[in-house]
Amino acid sequence: MSVYQATASAPVNIACIKYWGKRDTKLILPTNSSLSVTLDQDHLRSTTTARADPSFQKDRLWLNGTEDEIKDGGRLATCIKEMKALRKQLEDKDASLPKISSYSVHISSRNNFPTAAGLASSASGFAALVASLAALYKLPTSQSDLSRIARQGSGSACRSLFGGFVAWQMGELPDGSDSLAVEIAPREHWPDIHALICVVNDEKKGTSSTAGMQRTVETSPLLQHRIKHVVPARMAAISAAIRTRDFDAFARITMQDSNQFHAVALDTEPPIFYMNDVSRAIIALIVEYNRVAVEKTGKLKAAYTYDAGPNAVIYTPKEHIKEIVELIVKYFPQAENFKDPFGLFGAAGVQGKVVD
Numbered sequence: 001m002s003v004y005q006a007t008a009s010a011p012v013n014i015a016c017i018k019y020w021g022k023r024d025t026k027l028i029l030p031t032n033s034s035l036s037v038t039l040d041q042d043h044l045r046s047t048t049t050a051r052a053d054p055s056f057q058k059d060r061l062w063l064n065g066t067e068d069e070i071k072d073g074g075r076l077a078t079c080i081k082e083m084k085a086l087r088k089q090l091e092d093k094d095a096s097l098p099k100i101s102s103y104s105v106h107i108s109s110r111n112n113f114p115t116a117a118g119l120a121s122s123a124s125g126f127a128a129l130v131a132s133l134a135a136l137y138k139l140p141t142s143q144s145d146l147s148r149i150a151r152q153g154s155g156s157a158c159r160s161l162f163g164g165f166v167a168w169q170m171g172e173l174p175d176g177s178d179s180l181a182v183e184i185a186p187r188e189h190w191p192d193i194h195a196l197i198c199v200v201n202d203e204k205k206g207t208s209s210t211a212g213m214q215r216t217v218e219t220s221p222l223l224q225h226r227i228k229h230v231v232p233a234r235m236a237a238i239s240a241a242i243r244t245r246d247f248d249a250f251a252r253i254t255m256q257d258s259n260q261f262h263a264v265a266l267d268t269e270p271p272i273f274y275m276n277d278v279s280r281a282i283i284a285l286i287v288e289y290n291r292v293a294v295e296k297t298g299k300l301k302a303a304y305t306y307d308a309g310p311n312a313v314i315y316t317p318k319e320h321i322k323e324i325v326e327l328i329v330k331y332f333p334q335a336e337n338f339k340d341p342f343g344l345f346g347a348a349g350v351q352g353k354v355v356d
């Protein structure tokens with residue numbers, strides 16, 4: 001008897017130009033394009049195994065060992081349905097293929113980091129889900145095509161199907177067929193950039209991204225300005241900065257966009273606060289660090305960015321990591337458990353309470 005099973009893993013990505021707002025909540029079509037860096041170390045990944053078997057009664061999913069409901073018409077069900085449809089197309093073309101698209105699937109997914117703590121677990125989770133089903137079904141589909149399906153699981157997931165520097169093009173078509181991820185540059189193009197993750201708080205966040213961004217779309221006038229007049233120019237400028245490996249421009253735009261994302265969260269009614277005092281203290285530290293650097297060399301050395309939670313991600317060229325880690329430990333003495341801070345995109349976890 002044949003066993004139809006495949007495992008795939010996908011990393012977290014951290015946006016430099018933030019996705020915040022949907023123009024279509026069912027298809028997950030964004031109100032603006034976004035751009036991220038996919039972290040390529042082992043610390044922040046989802047690993048997913050998918051199995052198809054004629055004895056399975058229904059599709060089932062386990063997340064970190066606990067079964068999660070697959071709601072009819074929900075995001076998970078949509079992704080599984082779309083992947084089965086792609087397999088079915090293959091089977092219709094080639095009669096020699098086993099008809100596994102008609103079998104139910106069992107899916108088991110694990111994150112090696114706290115789920116839903118603003119560390120983009122849905123991004124790596126849905127990317128790994130789609131990648132594992134693509135491997136199970138032996139689909140010849142391109143990563144961009146798969147990204148359209150992962151997008152319907154969680155918007156930011158579409159970017160985790162690529163490594164390196166990735167743009168999610170918002171697209172224009174109402175069916176979402178042009179809303180997909182493309183690679184701006186592979187990781188090897190700019191291996192010098194690293195990400196330092198400071199886990200300020202690894203508890204589940206207060207307002208989910210999905211609910212928060214919908215409220216922003218409904219109530220924030222600043223969001224309208226952002227999507228029309230700010231993001232298009234920033235997408236072009238940061239893509240150029242990546243292509244020319246211009247860290248100064250990359251850092252400036254990344255920090256501006258993080259600031260504006262948190263400004264639109266504040267401009268939402270009722271306001272949403274994702275950063276806390278520790279987050280703001282880390283910003284102050286990086287601002288001061290950069291001020292001294294600019295005075296000496298005219299160039300920025302680090303960029304902070306924050307997603308829908310208090311944890312800081314600091315992008316910096318490799319040569320500065322040691323200095324930044326030392327600074328954080330000096331000003332946040334409780335910072336501990338640094339994990340592999342010098343590896344490629346090393347995730348240095350400043351675990352737990354950084355300050356009281």
Ligand code: DP6
Nearest residue numbers: 015018019154155156209210307308
């Ligand atoms: C702040 O992709 O989690 O991290 O599409 O509703 O699942 P849904 O939202 P999600 O939002 C991510 C928001 C962000 C910015 C970003 O990653 O671009």
